[in-house]
Amino acid sequence: MVDRRVPLDVILEILVWLPAKSALRFKCVCKEWYDLITTSFFAKLQLNKSLKPDSRHNRILICDDALGIISIVDLYDPLKWIKLNWPKDTVTDEDIVSIVGSCNGLVCFKVSIRQNWPNDTTRSYYKFRCFIICNPTTRTFKSILPCSEMKWAIAYLSSYGFGYDSEHDDYKIVWTRNCWRVDDRDRHVFIYSLKTDLWSSLTPLTRVSTERRCWTKIESVALLVNDMLHYLVYLMIEGSINEYKIARFDVVSEKWRDDLSLPVQVNKDVQLGKLDGWLYIHVDNFGIDSSEIWKMEEDGSWNKMFRLPKNLGGRCPIAHSGCHSLLLQDCRFDRTELFWYDQRDKKKIPFKPEPLQRYSRSIILCIASLVTIPGSPLTKLQQVDDGV
Structure with missing residues (x-):
């Protein structure tokens, strides 16, 4: 009592x-x-x-896009996990579900469906069908259909971002083209507001550039840091990459900001990621026996944070604990491996929750929260299986 x-x-x-x-x-x-x-x-x-x-109220959220199951794993205790399943009228067996981003406990998913090209059944492509904003903690969600101008969009020709507008207390989905001309400063954008439940457009719709000199996004998903979505892009000239940079879109003002340069000259592989709320660049240059992780400071400058040996595999940092430990993701064609790496002792500590026994391509760190989703239906995600 x-x-x-x-x-x-x-x-x-x-x-x-x-x-x-x-x-x-x-x-x-x-x-x-x-x-x-x-x-x-x-x-x-x-x-x-x-x-x-x-x-310590964090979670790792895993999206198994092969089965359409969301798995939530406790970052500090991998034995604690649950699996959630979408209602059948929300996600079908033919749909491909992938994570767009996470913010304040809300997670945005993109749902695509495979279709054949007209008059050519041997070729197929993935067409964007809808977005879903979900709170895995409360198991509530809301499906968002595209506006009429977006219905033609092909998944691999588009880029997506999800962010929080702190000035207007609003969550926004941002869609933009996957490439634009070097001199194109409009960079067409569609924006969905969860607060108003409406789509808006910044510029008139134009065709994707066919010129050789155009900026192309490496990943189709943007990363949110300090109210800005960050896209890693490259400029290709005559078949080879000439330059990398980071394009930035301000979620609050809904404007493109000045692009950022990378901290070092990149010869081979480069990844853009987010760790503990800050943006990083993971550089894996050819001919060097280790890779580097650079942190972007608030003023746009870069600070080298970590150096990782080559034998760690894919080495995509997801979380940071203490002064020395990094949770790394190593993605292979048939499996996904997570492990803590102690930089001081040069040791790998396995992190093997049951949901990761199968291949899970999309993994993101998410905070458990009670943030509500306006307009969410009474139907909730159903639990498939309980953790220990």
Whole structure:
């Protein structure tokens, strides 16, 4: 029984320190607690606590696009995991589901469907079908259909981003072309606002450039850091890559900002990633026995943070713990391996949750939160299996 002599503000201060999953259970204690925990005010307070650097309320969210199953694994205890399944009328067996991005506990997914080219059944392509914004903690979601101008879009010719507009308390999906001319400063963009449930367009629709001198995005997904979506792009001239840079789109002002240069001259492989809220470049130059990870500072300068040996495989950093440990992802054609790497002792520590026994291409770090999704249906994601 709840002691009603305890002031509500004291109860609030205690509840906001709980992990989001625990707070959901306490909704059943009494009506007063239910009304308190289900408010947007409580969700924001709990989110602010979870965003603190010393908070351990993080999760790794895994999207198995082969089966359409979402797996949530505790970053600090891989034995704790759950699997969630989409309702049949939301995602079908023919759909390909991939992660666009995560922000404040909400995750944006892109759903594509495979289609054959007209008059040529031997060739196929993936056509964009819809977006889904989901809160894996509360298991709520909302499907977002494309606007009429986007229905022609082919998945591999488009790039996507998901971010939070802190000035207007709004979550936005950003669609843009996968390439643009060197002198094209418009860079056509469609923007979906979760707050208004509407799509808007920044510039008139134009055809994708056919000129040789054009910037092309390496990945189809942008990374959100400091209210900006970052795209790693390259300029190809006469069949070879001439230059790399980072294109930036401001989610709040909905404008393109000045491009950023890379910290070093890149000869071979380069990856753009996000770690502990900051942007990094992973450079793997040919002929060097180690790779480097450079951190982008707030002023746009770069600082070398880590050096990793070549024998670690794919080496895509996902999380950072303490001063020396990195959680690395090594993707192969038939499997995905996660492991902690201690840079000081040069040791690999396996990280093997059950959901990773199969191949999972899309893995992203997500914070558990109670952020609500306006317009979400009563139907929720269903749990497939419980962790330990």
